[in-house]
Amino acid sequence: MSFIMSSLGKADKQVLTEILQRRFALLNDIEKVKKELKETEEEIIQIDRGKTIEKDQLRHGIKKFNNHPTAGIDFLVEVGRLERTPHNIAKFLFETSSLNKTSLGIYLGDGNDFAIEVLNEFGQLHDFTGQSLDVALRRFLISFRLPGEAQKIDRMMECFASRYCDCNQNVFQNRDTCYILSFAIIMMNTSLHNPSVKEKPTAEQFISMNRGVNNGEDLPEQMLRNLFEGIKQEPFKIPQEDTVDNTFFNPDLEGWLLKQGGRYKTWKKRWFVLVGNCLYYFEYPSDKEPKGIIPLQNLDVREVVDQRKVNCFEIFIPVTGQSQMIKAAKTTGGRMHEGRHSTYIMSAPTVKERSDWIRGIRKCINVDPYYEVIAARKRNASNSLNLKQSPTSENGNTDV
Numbered sequence: 001m002s003f004i005m006s007s008l009g010k011a012d013k014q015v016l017t018e019i020l021q022r023r024f025a026l027l028n029d030i031e032k033v034k035k036e037l038k039e040t041e042e043e044i045i046q047i048d049r050g051k052t053i054e055k056d057q058l059r060h061g062i063k064k065f066n067n068h069p070t071a072g073i074d075f076l077v078e079v080g081r082l083e084r085t086p087h088n089i090a091k092f093l094f095e096t097s098s099l100n101k102t103s104l105g106i107y108l109g110d111g112n113d114f115a116i117e118v119l120n121e122f123g124q125l126h127d128f129t130g131q132s133l134d135v136a137l138r139r140f141l142i143s144f145r146l147p148g149e150a151q152k153i154d155r156m157m158e159c160f161a162s163r164y165c166d167c168n169q170n171v172f173q174n175r176d177t178c179y180i181l182s183f184a185i186i187m188m189n190t191s192l193h194n195p196s197v198k199e200k201p202t203a204e205q206f207i208s209m210n211r212g213v214n215n216g217e218d219l220p221e222q223m224l225r226n227l228f229e230g231i232k233q234e235p236f237k238i239p240q241e242d243t244v245d246n247t248f249f250n251p252d253l254e255g256w257l258l259k260q261g262g263r264y265k266t267w268k269k270r271w272f273v274l275v276g277n278c279l280y281y282f283e284y285p286s287d288k289e290p291k292g293i294i295p296l297q298n299l300d301v302r303e304v305v306d307q308r309k310v311n312c313f314e315i316f317i318p319v320t321g322q323s324q325m326i327k328a329a330k331t332t333g334g335r336m337h338e339g340r341h342s343t344y345i346m347s348a349p350t351v352k353e354r355s356d357w358i359r360g361i362r363k364c365i366n367v368d369p370y371y372e373v374i375a376a377r378k379r380n381a382s383n384s385l386n387l388k389q390s391p392t393s394e395n396g397n398t399d400v
Contacts, residue, residue, distance in 0.1 A: 054081065057076070057079045057081055058076070058081055060075070061073075061075045061076035061079070061081060061082075062096065062098050062099060065099060065100070065103055065107075066099065066100040066103050066284075066286040067103075067284040067285075067286060068284070069103045069104075069106050069107035070107065070110075072103075073089060073107070076092075086114065086117035086118045086120070086121045087121050089118050089121075090118050090119075090121035090122040090124075090125060091121075091125065093107070093108070093118070093122055094122055094125040094143070100285075100286040101143075101144050101145040102145045102285050102286055103285055103286050104143070104144035104145065105144045105145040105146060105147045105152075106147060106285055108122060108144055108156065109147040109149070109152030109153075109155065109156060111151065111152070111155070116155065119155060119156065119159050120159055120162075122159075123140075123159040123160065123162065123163040124163060126139065126140060126143070126163055127167060128140075128163060128164050128167040128168065129167040129168065130167075130168070131167075131168075132226065132227070132230070133164065133171075133178070133181060133182065133185065133227060134185055134227050134230045134231060135230075136160075136164050136167075137160065137182055137185055137186075137236075138236055138237065140160045141236060142237055147254065148251035148252060148253055148254045148273075148274075149253065149254070149255075157179055157182055157183060158175075158179060160178075160182060161175045161176075161178040161179040161182060162175055164178050164182075165178050172214060172219075173214050173215040173217070174215055176215075177213050177214045177215060177219070180210075180213045181210060181213060181219070181227075184206070184209060184210055184213075185227060185231060186236070188201060188206055188228065188231050189231050189235055189236050192231060192232055192235070193235040203224075203225050203228045203229070206224060206227075206228045207221055207224045207225070207228075210224055251273045251274055251275045252274045252275060252276075252360055252363070252364060253272075253273075253274040253356060253357065253360040254271070254272065254273045254274065254285075255271070255272060255353065255357075256269060256270070256271055256272075256349065257269075257270060257272050257281075257346045257347065257348055257357070258270075258309060258346060258347040259272075259281060259344065259345075259346050260309075260344075260345040260346070260347075262341045267308075267309065267347065270282065270283065270291065270292075271283070271284060271285045271287075272346075272357075273290075274357075274360050274361065274364060276364065277295065277296045277297055277364045277365065278293055278294065278295050278296060278364075279293075279294040279296060279315070279361065279364075280292070280293055280294075281294075289331065290331070291330060291331050292328060292329065292330035292331070293328060293329045293330075294315065294326065294328045294344060295327060295328065296315070296361060296364050296365045297365070298317070298318075298365075299315055299316065299317060299318070299326065299365060300315070300316055300317075300318040300362075300365065301313055301314065301315050301316075301357075301358050301361045301362060301365070302314055302316070302358070303354070303358065304345060306345065306347070309347035310347065311347055311348040311349070311350060311351055311353070311354040312345055312346065312347045312348075312354070313345070313346055313348070313354055313357060313358050314343050314344065314345050314346075315343065315344040315346075315361065316342075316343040316344075317342070317343075324342065325341065325342055326341050326342065326343070326344065328341060328344075
């Protein structure tokens with residue numbers, strides 16, 4: 001380089017020097033760009049990693065919610081994906097399509113003050129403006145699964161009636177009218193589309209049963225006829241994941257209980273659903289298939305005392321002196337097989353819940369008359385055998 005510079009004139013040296021300076025400056029700029037690109041790439045990686053973590057947290061929170069609703073919400077609040085305000089939680093429940101409808105109903109139906117606020121905010125997110133009552137009610141009931149307890153249903157229907165009247169202020173004279181008529185629609189839907197109901201109600205009966213509900217006045221007859229025809233032509237749809245033969249829609253009673261095992265006397269927490277004359281139990285409320293089925297026919301229920309658990313009750317066979325197994329079924333490894341219980345012992349969270357379960361089960365128990373005949377035959381046979389085996393005197397009289 002020095003040899004070349006020495007052979008150049010002054011002007012050429014000046015030009016070459018400028019070229020070299022530009023080259024060095026360009027190389028420095030290239031290095032700066034490389035550094036900035038590397039930093040940008042690292043930022044993108046961090047952002048993607050953060051988004052992945054957020055997605056994983058959200059996915060994990062949804063999974064938790066579908067199994068244990070309150071635990072799922074607590075987790076999402078803890079990791080910063082949710083704010084613990086009624087509006088934010090209601091918005092999350094309303095907009096997140098992957099939430100299980102059964103778990104949604106459980107969370108919204110909780111009776112604590114915060115859950116009631118969430119329910120009211122959830123109702124406000126529905127827009128029923130200009131919709132007929134049956135259409136609005138369909139939309140409301142498809143957004144979650146209606147629980148089985150009367151108090152929870154009452155709160156949810158109050159929420160619906162309030163929101164519907166806010167959106168349609170000139171339809172009914174007060175909210176009570178909307179509330180009563182909404183219940184009448186649900187009852188009529190069951191009567192019209194339940195195969196076990198042989199005599200189907202008529203439009204005239206529906207109109208008659210709703211006379212005077214509008215603050216002492218009658219509702220327009222054509223409105224009631226339109227509601228009746230709408231229900232008759234299209235039954236209410238059940239949330240998709242709960243369409244397993246419609247068996248568990250609107251049960252008589254449902255909730256958590258501890259169940260004592262048959263062979264091994266361990267206690268496991270199970271979600272119980274009482275429908276018809278069967279008691280089903282699941283590992284989680286969101287499960288589509290039960291882990292076990294207990295047909296209640298010819299059984300009885302009573303309070304029992306257990307040294308380890310409180311609020312216990314027992315489902316048993318009410319025939320003394322007989323060693324029998326309850327004709328129940330359970331699943332193991334995805335296969336159904338016969339249960340091996342002579343009794344079922346459960347523990348309720350509270351005394352009131354134990355009373356509710358005992359009362360509910362008693363209402364659902366059916367007695368088969370053929371079973372009574374067989375049981376009587378067995379008792380007679382047992383008594384005859386005892387007479388033959390007892391010591392007698394020579395004249396044939398039984399010793400006293």
